[in-house]
Amino acid sequence: MKILVCISKTPDTTAKISFNGDQTFNAAGVQFIMNPYDEWYALVKALEIQEANGGTVTLINVGGADNETIIRKGLAIGAENAVRINTEPASAMSTAFQIASYAKSQGFDLIFTGKETIDFNAAEVGAMVAEYLDMPYVSFANEMKLNGNTAIIGREIEGGTETVEVDLPIVISAAKGLAEQRIPNMRGIMMAKSKPLEVMDPAPFQDNVTTKQFELPTAKSAVKMVDPENMDELVRLLHEEAKVI
């Protein structure tokens, strides 16, 4: 079983968000992490499958050298080797294009992404990789079993789960429930230091979406406190002032 796991770097949710004058992200003082869906669910499910069926788990990341911290973390959790495509991930499409360009000649049976990144929540990369490689795609998987060459996968849908069956090779995006988070142990961290991390040049790509501007939200007006003994007043406010009931 040859498995590829796509990992990305995002600011931690608690980070203070601000932008530079040229509309780029101000990274000063921001703590970056591996996108939780990639780390907790995609990578761990890939490792579980590899442990049960044999094979290899390879990580891929599109980004600069400072992404190596999260790549080493993925190796410490258990991936065998990693590839970094040395270019800024300017858009979902450019990222997917780089991943697909690498994967197309490698014969992966399974390609995992997280269901979305927690900063832009686009949920696009997995679908795009699948289209570039002309492979089936199952989004938002929260359960998965393998029966020979056939995967039986539960995927999140509005208010429930849809179960599908599909033959490998496939692209899957991982949601909560697919696996349990693993914390890297000391041995893993030591071993990660000597695992292969190959740096590759990007394939040429022309982006068709550009960021024009970032805007910070206007401050919310102060909360209006209502006396806990007077719920009629809350109902009145929701009706007359907020107009939501």
Added chain:
Amino acid sequence: MSVLVFAESHDNTFKKPALESVFFGKKTAEKLGTQCVALVLGNAENPGQLGKYGADKVIHLSDASLANFDSQVYSSVIAQVAQATGSNVVVLAHSSNGKALTGRLAVKMNAACVSGVNALPETNGGFTISKSVYSGKATVHYALNAENKIISIMGNSLSPQIIGNDCPVESVAVNIPAAKVKVVNVDRVVGQVPLPEAEKVVSGGRGLKGPENWGIVEELAQVLGATTACSRPVADADWRPHHEHVGQTGIAIRPNLYIAIGISGAIQHLAGVNNSKVIVVINKDPEAPFFKGADYGVCGDLFEVVPKLTEALKKFKAQH
């Protein structure tokens, strides 16, 4: 040139995301001075009703094989219909199926694509569109610089209005590829509006102490006609089903009214709910961070406050 809207139907009917997409598509078409074509795949009752929400025409392909959702098949069919109708803007809902299609379609149609937008595009001198990013801590404006454009819209971004009458329904010839993904079972809660579509949500946190206490949450939700949700530790402890978990690692919602009961308001929770139009927080701790992000706050014991609120709402409903 026209705007093509993929209008999802489930169990023969169109839910709110489909109507929102059509209405959004029509408003976009008006800005571009063109018409709005809605595409319906699989069974659907009276697809011409989409005309009420702005479709100038509906293309309905009811081939039995389309009852099975496979992103490869659907994206191929949508791209063929876009070509046949001369559409260079495609609008979808940012729903579970929409999310599986947006990226595929963008690659297939060599299109510029933005998913999860929350407002109509600006079309004066270019085509720009905005979405909320970084857990609601910023809004980004994108310019789409390709002939073809794909947009998926967040639920509750634009409330659909009836602006027309039933419209003509046509079919076009397409080549439907064989599905590789086979749907073998669908397990959906019945009765409640699914969370991403809900206009009102009542959500409970660890402050409720245990699953046996959820009766007061459910009763409040019932009186309001709201959908129930919960914080992550509540779902993790199996007090509530996982599909109710909202927040950064759960579902992101933007209802008109979000009532948070016994939830502290951690940033990861807020990430999924802070786009709600009106937030009410019920918490006994005056220092609970959620009060800072709320519109209305009640500082008190939820076991007393919630039943009182339910009673007050019943009284209100009897009078209105």
